[in-house]
Amino acid sequence: MTRIIMNGCGGHMGRVITELVESDKEAQIVAGVDIVTPPLAPYPVYSSVADVKEEADVIIDFSTPKILTKLIEEAQKRNIALVLCTTGYTKEQIAEIDEASKKTAIVRSANMSLGINVLIRLVQEAAKKLAAEGFDIEIVEKHHHFKKDAPSGTALAIADAINEALPEALPYVYDRSGRSEPRPQGEIGISAVRGGTIVGEHEILFCGTDEVITLSHMAYSKAIFGKGAVVAAKYVAGKGPGLYTMKDVIG
Numbered sequence: 001m002t003r004i005i006m007n008g009c010g011g012h013m014g015r016v017i018t019e020l021v022e023s024d025k026e027a028q029i030v031a032g033v034d035i036v037t038p039p040l041a042p043y044p045v046y047s048s049v050a051d052v053k054e055e056a057d058v059i060i061d062f063s064t065p066k067i068l069t070k071l072i073e074e075a076q077k078r079n080i081a082l083v084l085c086t087t088g089y090t091k092e093q094i095a096e097i098d099e100a101s102k103k104t105a106i107v108r109s110a111n112m113s114l115g116i117n118v119l120i121r122l123v124q125e126a127a128k129k130l131a132a133e134g135f136d137i138e139i140v141e142k143h144h145h146f147k148k149d150a151p152s153g154t155a156l157a158i159a160d161a162i163n164e165a166l167p168e169a170l171p172y173v174y175d176r177s178g179r180s181e182p183r184p185q186g187e188i189g190i191s192a193v194r195g196g197t198i199v200g201e202h203e204i205l206f207c208g209t210d211e212v213i214t215l216s217h218m219a220y221s222k223a224i225f226g227k228g229a230v231v232a233a234k235y236v237a238g239k240g241p242g243l244y245t246m247k248d249v250i251g
Contacts, residue, residue: 002027002237003056004230005080007049007071008063009041010034013085016226017060018042026234030054034063049074056080057237060229065089072100081105081236085112085229087153101243107236109246110157112228116202117246119217120158123204124165126213131166134185135208142193142201150192154202159188 004021008014009032021027022042031054032038032045046052049059049071058081061071065088075082082104084097097108111117131137141155151174163169173187183189200219205212219225228246235249 002058002234003054004029004233005031005033005049005052005054005056005059006043007033007059007061007067008086009043009045010036010038011062013062013222013226013229014038016223017062017229020223020226020230024230027230030056058083058233060233061086062229065093068093068096072096072104075104075106076100081233081239082107083229083232083236084108085225088149098243101241103241105236105239105241105244107232107244107246107249109228109232110153112225112232112246113217113219114228114231114246114250115224116154116217117228117250119202119204119215120161120247122215123158124161126204126206126215127162127165130206130208130213131162131170133208135206135213136183136185136189137162137170137187138189138191138205138207140191140193140203140205142195142198144197144199145194147194150194151190152192152200152202154200155190155192158202158204159190162188 004027006014006017006029018029021029029043031043031052032041033049034045035047037045059075060083062085065086097106139155139158141152143152159172170186170188173189199222203214203216205214232249236244
């Protein structure tokens with residue numbers, strides 16, 4: 001049984017994960033952390049991880065980058081793992097996570113969806129062959145109008161994964177409005193669409209002469225991110241120090 005502290009239990013994803021774990025025989029949320037106690041929470045809720053009295057194996061964090069340092073301190077103090085689902089970390093915070101992983105087992109991913117991470121594998125395999133054949137690569141991501149960052153962290157993670165698969169990294173191009181020229185080879189175009197209540201869509205196009213290969217993923221509910229976080233928590237509980245990704249989780 002994997003014992004979980006749910007940091008950010010009062011938020012949307014915290015509530016989603018709470019519902020998922022209630023029907024999971026291999027996991028249990030022993031405590032929640034949030035500034036506001038959600039109604040009918042099936043576990044004790046504290047205002048800080050430092051106040052949690054229950055023993056646990058892992059902390060799942062869906063909250064804010066602002067408390068990263070405190071989370072790391074508590075995880076190391078309790079000798080438990082971390083699943084970091086929060087986005088928007090600065091370069092300095094990413095470096096802090098890397099350093100902390102020398103002492104603590106940490107899972108961090110730009111997208112916790114199992115489907116997205118399988119898609120990334122497929123994209124890498126396609127890129128190895130098609131980029132060498134001169135195919136242009138374009139990434140189009142779509143999200144709801146409340147999303148503040150653009151492009152999405154997932155789109156950037158897909159682009160990074162493509163470059164990992166290639167002998168030489170390609171530059172990213174986000175805007176062609178100032179250009180008046182044919183599209184050059186040797187770049188990855190990344191476009192962002194914002195509108196309505198789109199949960200999340202990512203489309204990768206490999207455009208060649210007279211043919212286009214498209215790989216895509218559509219999220220119909222944020223529950224997919226919660227499911228991935230729970231799978232990651234069960235994976236990393238009891239692991240030795242290290243920085244793990246969803247690539248490790250899905251095997």
